Amino acid sequence: MPTTYNTSFMRHSFLFVLLCVICLASCRQAQDQDLQTQNQKADSLSIALNSPELKAVNAELLKNPDKADLYHKRSQVYFTLKQFNEAVNDSKRAIRMDSTKGEYYMGLVDVYFSQNNTRFAKELLEITVTRFPENVEALLKLSEMYFLVKQYQKGIDYANKALKVDENLAKAYYLKGSIYRESGDTSKAISSLETAIEQDNRFEDAFYDLGVLYAAKKNPLALEYYNNALKINPSGLDALYARAKLLQDLGKIDEALNEYQAMVKLHGDCENCYYNLGAITLEIKKDPKQALSYFTKAIELNPNYLEAYFARGYTYSLLKDKVSAKADYNLCLKLQPNYEPAVEALNNL
Numbered sequence: 001m002p003t004t005y006n007t008s009f010m011r012h013s014f015l016f017v018l019l020c021v022i023c024l025a026s027c028r029q030a031q032d033q034d035l036q037t038q039n040q041k042a043d044s045l046s047i048a049l050n051s052p053e054l055k056a057v058n059a060e061l062l063k064n065p066d067k068a069d070l071y072h073k074r075s076q077v078y079f080t081l082k083q084f085n086e087a088v089n090d091s092k093r094a095i096r097m098d099s100t101k102g103e104y105y106m107g108l109v110d111v112y113f114s115q116n117n118t119r120f121a122k123e124l125l126e127i128t129v130t131r132f133p134e135n136v137e138a139l140l141k142l143s144e145m146y147f148l149v150k151q152y153q154k155g156i157d158y159a160n161k162a163l164k165v166d167e168n169l170a171k172a173y174y175l176k177g178s179i180y181r182e183s184g185d186t187s188k189a190i191s192s193l194e195t196a197i198e199q200d201n202r203f204e205d206a207f208y209d210l211g212v213l214y215a216a217k218k219n220p221l222a223l224e225y226y227n228n229a230l231k232i233n234p235s236g237l238d239a240l241y242a243r244a245k246l247l248q249d250l251g252k253i254d255e256a257l258n259e260y261q262a263m264v265k266l267h268g269d270c271e272n273c274y275y276n277l278g279a280i281t282l283e284i285k286k287d288p289k290q291a292l293s294y295f296t297k298a299i300e301l302n303p304n305y306l307e308a309y310f311a312r313g314y315t316y317s318l319l320k321d322k323v324s325a326k327a328d329y330n331l332c333l334k335l336q337p338n339y340e341p342a343v344e345a346l347n348n349l
Contacts, residue, residue, distance in 0.1 A: 051077070053080075057073050057074045071093045074090045075094065102132040105124060106138060109124050139161050152183045156176060170203050174196040176188075177190075181213065193210050204233050204236065207239075208229045210222075211242060222242075226243040240267075244276070260276055271301040275298040291315050299312065310328070310329070313327075322349050325349060329346045330342075330346075
């Protein structure tokens with residue numbers, strides 16, 4: 001009787017093992033077929049997108065289908081080709097195969113951001129900083145995200161965590177400066193931005209933001225910061241415009257005019273430049289006909305430029321062209337009903 005039991009047990013055990021082997025083989029075959037299907041699709045995409053980079057990584061994957069780094073590599077290729085769904089799939093596969101690589105997680109974060117899927121990006125970043133607490137890229141991205149949604153203290157906290165890992169991170173100081181600036185603490189903003197520059201003397205945005213902070217106080221020191229930003233990027237529109245506007249606000253009219261005129265040669269679509277040229281030409285240079293052309297150019301670049309319509313209407317009134325003045329004032333009211341300056345101007349025509 002015991003022998004019969006053992007024989008029966010052994011037979012059932014053998015059948016169980018055999019079934020497991022068959023199941024594993026089937027699963028392996030299904031995985032291989034899935035991989036083959038994916039690679040065929042990838043090959044088709046490489047041809048359709050004319051991408052030798054994609055074709056090259058596909059060839060590597062055929063030789064090494066179990067190599068996580070190749071899926072990460074292909075995800076990055078897909079990302080540059082704006083094939084975001086494929087990039088997500090490959091990033092997830094890389095993470096499943098090897099969950100110890102922080103760069104795989106960050107690659108997927110970048111794809112989520114490009115898809116405007118900020119919820120998934122935030123969740124994955126929080127997972128990443130838990131698994132990799134010294135990943136400064138993830139810490140800084142979280143700091144930036146919390147800054148953008150106005151959760152300022154959390155933004156500061158994550159920037160400080162990044163600085164505990166590396167006290168020389170210019171971007172961490174820049175983010176802190178941006179948060180302090182937005183929350184109204186100007187002195188801390190200036191201090192943090194200056195520290196960012198100490199860590200990286202090519203940090204264009206930090207120079208520009210310091211210029212903005214000092215310009216708000218009409219402090220000529222702002223010019224120095226704008227000049228430093230322009231040494232790094234001589235064609236930077238924001239810094240060029242800010243410097244010209246500061247010169248205008250400081251009463252350095254001829255210098256401002258020269259700056260605006262140089263800008264419109266370099267950036268012909270600068271509507272605010274044309275508007276300010278019009279304002280200076282009208283109010284300071286007393287040349288309404290030339291001012292008219294500047295205001296008209298600003299309106300051509302931005303058909304919804306309320307202030308430019310009003311300024312042109314006012315200029316027409318100075319030139320005794322009441323019909324054109326009335327038309328521009330009415331356009332102001334179409335853009336913004338009950339716009340008080342236009343209502344008053346119409347009553348005075």
